[in-house]
Structures are given as structure tokens and as C-alpha cells.
Amino acid sequence: MSSNWRISSFNGALLAAYFIPVWTIIAFTIMVSPIHGLYERPSVSIALYASDHLHLAKMATVRLAWLLALARITVVAFFAVFLAMAAFAPFRKSRGSGSDEALAVALCLGSVLSFASMMMASKVGEIEALRTHAAELLMLLGTAIVMLFETSPKRTAEAPATEASAPASELSLQQP
Template identity: 85%
Template sequence: MSSNWRISSLNGALLATYFIPVWTVIALSIMVSPIHGLYERPSVSIALYASDHMQLAKMATVRLAWLLALARITVVAFFAVFLAMVVFPSKRKSGAADEALAVALCLGSVLSFASMLLASKVGEMEALRVHAAELLMLLGTAIVMLVETSPKRTAEADTAGASAPAGELLLQQP
């Protein structure tokens, strides 16, 4: 059973079990009450930066809150697609779920990094710690995905290595 799981799939599944419930609750609180939800700790850095530096009107602040909720729900949706695909052993072994995980990691990293930068600009240290921790989790999983060899590439290398003569390099062309 343990040989079926690639480390990036396991790491992505653990990451998804954190981000799906947490970011869904944050996005739903923003959807229910946009201004109040925007000024809660996970989003306060964006709200303070928008109110202090951009001086948005009430309706523009509501639109910003909804856009933030949409971005969080999009990341949650890609994590959910990844979890749905990783359940099937054939897709998990072949790495078919990696695209959904990569999109979730990319979008989540951009959102966490932007929130972290805005938190540092407005001086919100608690929000800065939250966003930095989330960013480190996302980047750690992305690094594991990059370092880990793909099952397709290792299978192709094994078949190419078996067909090539011992003294000949694999990249040489006749």
C-alpha cells in the first residue's frame, strides 16, 4: 500500500486537508458579509492596504472582497479536484493529478505571497505569520513536486537504457 503513494501526492493530500476547510470557511465568511469578512485576520492585510493606500469606496471594497473570495474558492476547487483524482491508484501512480495540484499550488502561492507583502506593508504581524506559514507549506510541496522524478520519465529512461548499447550515450543520435 505504501509503495503506491508518491511523496508529492501524499504531501499534496495533506496540504489539501488543511487548505480546503480553512480557505472555504474564509471565503464563505467573505461571501456572507464582504466587509466584515474582509477585515478578519486572514484577509485583514488586504483590507487595510486597500483602505489606507488605495482609498476604495464601499462598493469597490465589496468587489475586492468578492474577488478575494473567488480566488480562495478557485484554489480550494483545484485542491478538491486533486483529492478526487488521487483517490484512484492508476491516476495517482501515473501522476495524472499533478496538474491540478500544480495549479492549486501556483494560485495559492501567489495569493499568500501577495497577502504576506501587504501584511508587511501595513504592519499586521499576526497576518504576516499566517501568510508566511501558508506560503512555506505551498512552496515546500512545489519543491517536492519539482525534485521528485516523474514515473513517466523514469519508465522511459529504463526502456531507453535497456535498448541502448553499453558504450553509447542515451542522448546521441545516429
């Protein structure tokens, strides 16, 4: 196993292992049957909020369901890109933490979606949906906090090699 795996990369891979299958199944359920899929447990808070507070018509509810499915598939796609970039060792070694951007986008979009769903669940009184969205939000925010405070790995092997190759006279900033 490679020694340049960071804690945030490992945590992101665990999150991707959860979010990719779960949110893909939810999104495809919504795509196949928008109204029925919207009123299932993972999305019921959004559906109830839309029907109770926004008074949407049937076609507007279908559009909302498809928009929700698109948002979930977008998060899944960024998690998949992160996994592909993190798993490909030559890419990971040559560019350091190139997969962090894909993970950051997935965390940001997923957190916004989970937070909005959690707020809607609290407004309509769906306790189980509230717990589900709160747990997802805490997982996403935990990884984001780890990414924020984690320092990048130091490259000790490259630092002495650059110092030894250049003479001390060339390193001076004051050249006549």
C-alpha cells in the same frame, strides 16, 4: 495501500487537508458578509492595504472582497480535484501522475495569493497576518520544490515485457 504514491502526492494531500476547510470557511465568511469577512484576521492585511493605500469606495471594497473569496475558492477547487484524482486508484495507476497538474495549479495560485497577502501585511504592519501568510506560503513552496525535484517512479515491470515481445531484427533503425 498502493505503492505508487509519491512524496509530493502525499504532501499535496496533507496540504489539501489544511487548505480546503480553512480557505473554504474564510471564503464563505467573505461571501456572506463581504466587509465584515474582509476585516477578519485571515484577510485583514488586504483590507487595510486597500483602505490605506488604494482608498477604495464601499462598492469597490465589496468587489475586492468577492474577488478574494473567488480566488480562495478557486484554489480550494483545484485542491479538491487533486484529491479526487489522487484517491481514485484506477485513474492514478493508468495515467501515472495525472493529478500533478491540479496540484501544481493549486500551489501556484495559492502561492501568489499568500505572497501578495504577506506583502500587504508587511506594508500595513499586521504582524500576526504576516506570520499566517508566511507560514502558508512556506507550506505551498515546500510542496512545489518537492514536486520539482522528485523523479517519477520507474516502471520496471513494463520494460522487460516490451523487450521480450519484439525480435532483435525489428529493433534496428537501419532497414534496407
